[in-house]
């Protein structure tokens with residue numbers, strides 16, 4: 313086969329602020345997926361894109377080329393409408409767990425193809441795997457049948473969906489090129505477009521626990537992704553949400569499942585409930601249920617019923633005891649006052665170091681490891697009161713976890729400004 317382009321010319325063009333054509337981008341993604349373009353060449357291209365950005369047309373072409381690198385799912389045979397959500401990732405972000413069954417309890421289908429955690433942000437599949445018996449891998453037949461019967465499915469995305477992104481994301485992870493709007497937007501949206509959902513709500517996070525710290529940059533990412541989804545025929549809306557403080561009180565795996573079940577039982581921390589309800593309303597509005605009473609579905613047990621059916625359908629026992637840690641260590645307040653700061657990222661790194669996350673994709677996680685917060689910014693605390701509990705199966709991990717968390721929270725006098733970066737939901741972006 314005669315290759316139509318030379319990748320070095322394309323790298324030079326991007327390095328020198330040029331614009332790549334559709335044909336060039338389509339070829340590049342295909343040639344990289346089949347191994348003709350080497351990782352070192354694609355690394356140089358990723359860095360050129362990271363440094364110089366991409367035009368709107370290039371981001372569009374890159375996204376569609378990654379979709380075309382693999383399979384596309386087709387939900388035309390389902391009797392239910394499909395609606396999905398994607399979060400750009402954060403600390404304590406367990407929202408998918410209560411959200412998918414809540415939305416599905418209104419008779420729509422939520423095909424939630426999820427990943428595992430890498431770095432300081434957790435993975436939905438890792439959390440659910442702390443439920444005894446639950447399995448993340450479904451055959452295509454099981455997946456479609458569960459969508460039709462239960463409505464909610466949270467399972468592993470097969471390697472056949474946007475494989476170019478799988479390869480490129482792994483490369484970005486080790487070349488310092490993750491935090492780039494064109495690369496993040498095309499990576500996320502290629503998977504969602506290939507997944508075939510009719511509607512999509514994006515939870516775009518900014519702040520210390522997110523990929524992008526600055527809310528203005530978060531907004532640009534949200535706008536880019538909403539445009540990509542809309543152009544591809546997916547009804548897409550984004551909420552811009554604050555990830556400066558951990559979401560809820562649980563950071564880990566089993567403890568996040570426990571907190572999600574509390575939300576499904578009508579309780580749970582106020583921020584987790586607020587975000588779950590806001591995202592559910594958006595997903596249901598896009599699926600033709602603008603007046604769905606989502607609070608009622610949490611209060612009357614219908615979301616919980618769907619959760620239980622979803623867990624059972626994937627082999628899990630919703631009544632089984634969740635794993636407990638072999639060691640715990642409580643950190644107490646060094647003085648009385650008000651908790652004025654609690655940075656998400658160090659707590660995410662701390663939970664990860666305790667064993668809740670993995671350093672390499674093939675590493676196992678400890679399902680009982682993590683952090684349980686006992687106070688949130690704005691709470692009054694007294695000296696000696698527990699601030700948070702760390703859990704792990706390997707007590708040698710406490711020291712490094714504490715090193716990560718050291719200095720990331722602060723107790724001030726009453727009246728000191730609370731540093732959370734403002735409201736939880738800070739914007740709504742539509743096409």
Ligand code: URA
Pocket residue numbers: 400401481490495496497499500523
């Ligand atoms: N999640 C993704 O799937 N891709 C990115 O680039 C960042 C977060």
